[in-house]
């Protein structure tokens with residue numbers, strides 16, 4: 001077993017995603033130790049940068065022919081990363097590529113900078129010819145990594161691995177995870193129109209929220225109002241492998257590796273809850289994407 005969360009040999013893209021996300025997660029735990037929590041800006045920036053640099057270098061070395069779409073790899077950050085010239089982060093490259101790694105080196109940056117919080121993640125997903133084929137969400141402060149596999153999804157921690165399968169919600173109750181800081185404007189109305197008791201559960205990080213759905217800690221994740229492909233690609237890859245429903249909030253497929261990486265809304269839940277939630281969201285109709 002490696003320190004990165006239970007995967008002993010990098011034999012395929014699933015294991016590679018887990019290894020990369022887990023190792024980046026350990027780097028981030030080290031940054032928290034080294035930098036401390038006194039200056040949250042410094043802690044966030046150092047975490048973003050170190051995780052990004054590791055992931056770009058590791059992908060350039062281990063998958064030199066693959067393209068990368070990364071939160072930290074865009075715009076001015078790309079210019080500052082001239083030391084990793086073999087990382088194919090240019091949009092022209094990824095839009096022509098068969099294999100694109102969609103990476104968020106630190107999701108839940110705010111929570112990462114708050115002492116004691118465990119809701120932050122590292123996302124590593126692989127997109128191949130139009131669909132997500134592998135993904136890992138490392139939850140370093142929780143000591144576990146959720147990963148796709150050839151036969152579904154698994155959760156790995158220091159004790160080993162367990163199959164990961166989304167479970168049905170309890171009758172009459174729906175616990176919906178929402179952003180701590182930017183919950184969708186319509187969620188309170190959604191809670192009112194649904195025919196069950198709804199508990200809104202604020203959690204940081206899209207990856208941590210989708211993981212909470214898959215681990216049975218909440219029943220759904222609803223987000224709207226803004227997000228990017230890297231915020232949801234890896235957790236959606238794992239969610240689909242774990243048998244969950246994952247879509248845009250209008251029910252259409254979440255499509256990745258587009259020219260414009262904005263992907264502003266997402267719904268993840270057990271399939272039995274999907275039509276109830278999609279109908280409820282439609283009923284509070286100004287919530288739907290344009």
Ligand SMILES: Nc1ncnc2c1ncn2[C@@H]1O[C@H](COP(=O)(O)O)[C@@H](OP(=O)(O)O)[C@H]1O
Pocket residue numbers: 071104106107108109110178179180181182203204205206224225226227228231
């Ligand atoms: N309205 C919005 N516009 C852009 N990004 C958003 C957003 N709401 C949430 N996000 C992004 O989605 C991730 C999860 O957010 P939240 O914890 O609020 O649910 C965060 O990623 P990062 O931490 O990688 O920046 C955050 O920046």
Ligand SMILES: [Mg+2]
Pocket residue numbers: 071104106107108230231
């Ligand atoms: Mg993010």
